[in-house]
Amino acid sequence: MTIEAIDFGRLYRDHLAIAARTRKTASAWDTRAAGMAAKALRSHYTRDFVARMDLTGAESLLDVGCGPGTIALAVAGRLKRVLGLDYSQAMLDAMQAQAAAQGFGHVETLHRAWEDDWSDVPRCDIAVASRATLVDDIAAALAQLNTKARLRVYLTHPVGGHFIDPAIQYAVGRSVPTVPDYIYLVNILHRMGIHPRLDYLVHESRLADAQDWNDYARRVAWSLGELSGDETARLRAWYERATPAQRAGEPMRWAFISWEKPC
Ligand SMILES: C[S@@+](CC[C@H](N)C(=O)[O-])C[C@H]1O[C@@H](n2cnc3c(N)ncnc32)[C@H](O)[C@@H]1O
Numbered sequence: 001m002t003i004e005a006i007d008f009g010r011l012y013r014d015h016l017a018i019a020a021r022t023r024k025t026a027s028a029w030d031t032r033a034a035g036m037a038a039k040a041l042r043s044h045y046t047r048d049f050v051a052r053m054d055l056t057g058a059e060s061l062l063d064v065g066c067g068p069g070t071i072a073l074a075v076a077g078r079l080k081r082v083l084g085l086d087y088s089q090a091m092l093d094a095m096q097a098q099a100a101a102q103g104f105g106h107v108e109t110l111h112r113a114w115e116d117d118w119s120d121v122p123r124c125d126i127a128v129a130s131r132a133t134l135v136d137d138i139a140a141a142l143a144q145l146n147t148k149a150r151l152r153v154y155l156t157h158p159v160g161g162h163f164i165d166p167a168i169q170y171a172v173g174r175s176v177p178t179v180p181d182y183i184y185l186v187n188i189l190h191r192m193g194i195h196p197r198l199d200y201l202v203h204e205s206r207l208a209d210a211q212d213w214n215d216y217a218r219r220v221a222w223s224l225g226e227l228s229g230d231e232t233a234r235l236r237a238w239y240e241r242a243t244p245a246q247r248a249g250e251p252m253r254w255a256f257i258s259w260e261k262p263c
Pocket of ligand 1 (some may be wrong): 068088130
């Protein structure tokens, strides 16, 4: 058997099915819009993502799964047209509010899902998908992103496939399977004839800056799904014993994948 025989898109879908990840709805993301918007402005993640982008010759940017405009707004001052696409209306509203606060008149939003018809989504010089590629059909999503970019594509996808340190899952009494990580994407791109650059962004997990126990429990439940009374009690007992570093758990690792379009 050679690598050509492997359908990485199919493997990704099979892996995602095993992960049995509770699919986040647009309205679930709506509830996080305000919190993410407040954080996006001062995030090391944003700084490190933007530092790896090359905007040479670029006037327009499409940010898919843009959230509150985390990446798009960070570079909007250097572009003529910026378009944020997301299926959460609250995220798009947060992006527009932030664009207005910064005095940007060239920021547009598009209420759309990865899975919708994209025939009217404009082609832009740069296409971005930051922390927003955990979709059912990743091969289709990568093809869409590639089609909509004139010059370059930048995306991040999890490394390892856990959003919460397994030690914390253990404390709760759960064992959550991994989600398909970035290595599928690299192989699918290779099959598309694209040879991407690969880098990694490593940051504190989002549990690290939980304000208090309630905030901590809410963040764990966002990633693991609703906790039962018993699970909450287990987590609480562990939380009281744990050091701040143990509470934060392993850092979050993102693969930063980028490629240039042929001239
Ligand atoms: C983790 S947030 C990332 C937001 C932003 N790109 C960032 O890096 O801060 C994921 C975003 O993807 C959006 N999203 C998730 N699934 C989507 C889908 N199927 N179609 C469009 N947007 C989606 C969510 O609404 C959310 O805004």
